Amino acid sequence: MTLLKKLASAAVALGVATSAMAQDTTKVGFIYVGPVGDGGWTYEHDQGRLAVEEHFGDKVETVFQESVKEGPEAERAIRNMALDGADLIFTTSFGFMEPTLAVAKQFPDVKFEHATGFKTLPNVSTYSARFYEGRAVQGHIAAKMTESNIIGYIASYPIPEVIRGINAAYIHARKVNPDVEFKIIWAYTWFDPPKEADAATALIEQGADVILQHTDSTAPQAAAEKAGGVITFGQASDMAEYKPLPRVSSIIDDWAPYYIDRTQAVMDGTWETKQTWDGIGPGMVKIGEITDAVPAEVKAEALALKEAMANGDYHPFTGPLKKQDGSDWLAEGETADDGTLLGMNFYVEGLTGEIPN
Amino acid sequence: MDFGSINPVLLLASLMVAATPILIAALGELVVERTGVLNLGVEGMMITGAICGFATAVNTGSPLIGFIAAAVGGAGLSLLFAFLTQVALANQVASGLGLTLFGLGLSALLGQGYQGIKPPPTGKLDIPLLADIPVLGPILFNHDIMVYAGLALCAAVWAVLKYTRAGLILRAVGENHDAAHALGYKVVRVRMLAIMFGGACAGLGGAYISLIRVPQWTEGMTAGAGWIALALVVFASWKAGRVLLGAWLFGGITVLQLNLQAAGAQLPIPALGWAVILGLAIYGVAKAATKSPMTTKQLWTLGTLFTASLAFALLTQGIRVPFKVEYLSMSPYLITILVLVIMSADKSRAPASLGRIFHASQ
Secondary structure: OHHHHHHHHHHHHHHHHHHHHHOOOEEEEEEOOOOHHHOOHHHHHHHHHHHHHHHHHHHEEEEEEOOOOOOHHHHHHHHHHHHOOOOEEEEOOHHHHHHHHHHHHHOOOOEEEEEOOOOOEOOEEEEEEOHHHHHHHHHHHHHHHOOOOEEEEEEOOOOHHHHHHHHHHHHHHHHHOOOOEEEEEEOOOOOOHHHHHHHHHHHHHOOOOEEEEOOOOOHHHHHHHHHOOOEEEEOOOOOHHHOOOOEEEEEEEOOHHHHHHHHHHHHHOOOOOOEEEEOOOOOOEEEEOOOOOOOHHHHHHHHHHHHHHHOOOOOOOEOOEEEOOOOEEEOOOOEOOHHHHHOOOOOEOOOOOOOOO | OOOOOOOHHHHHHHHHHHHHHHHHHHHHHHHHHHOOOOOOOHHHHHHHHHHHHHHHHHHHOOHHHHHHHHHHHHHHHHHHHHHHHHHOOOOHHHHHHHHHHHHHHHHHHHOOOOOOOOOOOOOEEEOOOHHHOOOHHHHHOEEEHHHHHHHHHHHHHHHHHHHOHHHHHHHHHHHOHHHHHHOOOOHHHHHHHHHHHHHHHHHHHHHHHHHHHOOOOOOOOOOOHHHHHHHHHHHOOOOHHHHHHHHHHHHHHHHHHHHHHHHOOEEEOHHHHHHHHHHHHHHHHHHHHHOOOOOHHHHHHHHHHHHHHHHHHHHOOOOEEEOOHHHHHHHHHHHHHHHHHHHOOOOOOOOOOOOOOOOOOO
16 A cells, blocks of 8 residues: 555656746755754755755755664655655765665656766766865875874764865975874764763864864864864864864865755756766865964965965975885876876875775 | 774763753653653754854854853743643643754754854863863863763752752652642642753753864764663663763763774673673672672572683683674664663652643642
């Protein structure tokens, strides 16, 4: 009975989905891994959603579901959204990859966009930002600012995107300060404020005076502020509430232009599957204001580095670079290709510890 | 063991802080469950307490008033559950889950505009003289008042349940509500009060996260602490002392594993052998204390185990391997469950009326 019902509603939904093309409103759905009020990653995606609403007005209807756990729950959430007649669904976390593909196969007429993944289908595109360009700037500032020469890094899950960030930050930290050391904690979560705060505190207690984070909440900022004498960087969002200290700069993700662009494509019927990976140049990654807590010359160097990456003069992964085990990776002047970067599963030389599987 | 740059004093001090929110919430839930009511809404009440306490503390400038508001907020929300399950006789599991969802949504609504605001700092209660004792001072006597409140609450719950008439009535209601009713005890009233107590405790635990541990407001910031508290009550066999042990284990190992990761610490293999020997020694002393003689077979088993462990420890002298991060991450859950399950091998069991609906006419 329930199966029949499901099939029936699926058929109806498909009918609605296709007929919606003919109608004026396009329904755009968003699946978020955290709450919209996390002040970081999900917050910026929701800003993108609001930008879509503002840009298209009555022509679009947006829906979202927040705090969706990665795994089976995600598949259910995405399927419900497709059943409710969404024409375009953005799934905004790496762990939504398989659920997105599974639902996409059942709804060939609905378009799906998966953030930070690497698998596509005729109706599934992927998009991501070159956050590692921002990490390079962070690494530079961090190594110039640290007095203990210990930089703490709160990593989330051992996936290429996170490892890329650690490597990019480390390479550029070492460049300006050869004595710098990275202490890395794998939190195994995207969003868990108490745990993120504990991780930051543990790093600070072990001598770190700079905290970089790849988790989504502002809890590490609060922990750093409480400890005092520690600097941090906004992650995914500006986290401006913690200016000028501890937050001295930030990486901001700007999804709005992409979301508007793709929604337009669905409206025009020109949507095609593609893999987008944009950085500072096209504006998908922005560097938040560098506060006065950073000396003027360091700020100038950081901005010059950002500029060089924006206009393509400089690639953050430029040889000579070796892997952690000492083997050669990039020769002098050689830059990393996107394929290697997308699948990055190794540390560069100098980092200690091993990457969990 | 190579702790590297880990400072054990700071670590033990952080343990007390990390354990407090789940300890307070779990004690509240323990009382609720001892009256035979299963309230799965701990997470919802915690997060509501977190925002009620945070908003009040920010607006009044007093963390103490914030904590009171958190308790009131949590208890207020639990009244909804109390009404549904005790008056309307709704299913407790469904009502509890509903309460969690409702609490998460309500807190997100109440929290609009409180993101990025800093709460007034809660002062540390430096106990004079005691706080100056080296090592012990920072670990035990240099905390905020809520840490001590949690410990006091634990002692109070234990004593009241074990030694007082009120505790006896409460347990009677939980074990057999029909019999308690026949004796003239007000089953529904006892349960209502217990549910409100549980709500107030959950609210306090939530406010501890938003006012002291993190300190800030973020939607969904309790991130499952309520569920941990719930699980703790079950694994602790509904005993206050074991809840404390469980909370310390969970909080302590959580903090320890983060520190081990940051320090890049290595596991000395011989330590495993020494740990077994230590366990055997404790077991032996416990056995001797009960004066129950061991059989020859038991003695042989213990002797073999001892020799094997000693040989293992000596043979592996100096061998170290890096901790695997994935195992470290699961260790708080694994070790807490393991220890409490082994301890619950005695005759502990759930209150007999747990989760059953009571109506005087039936």
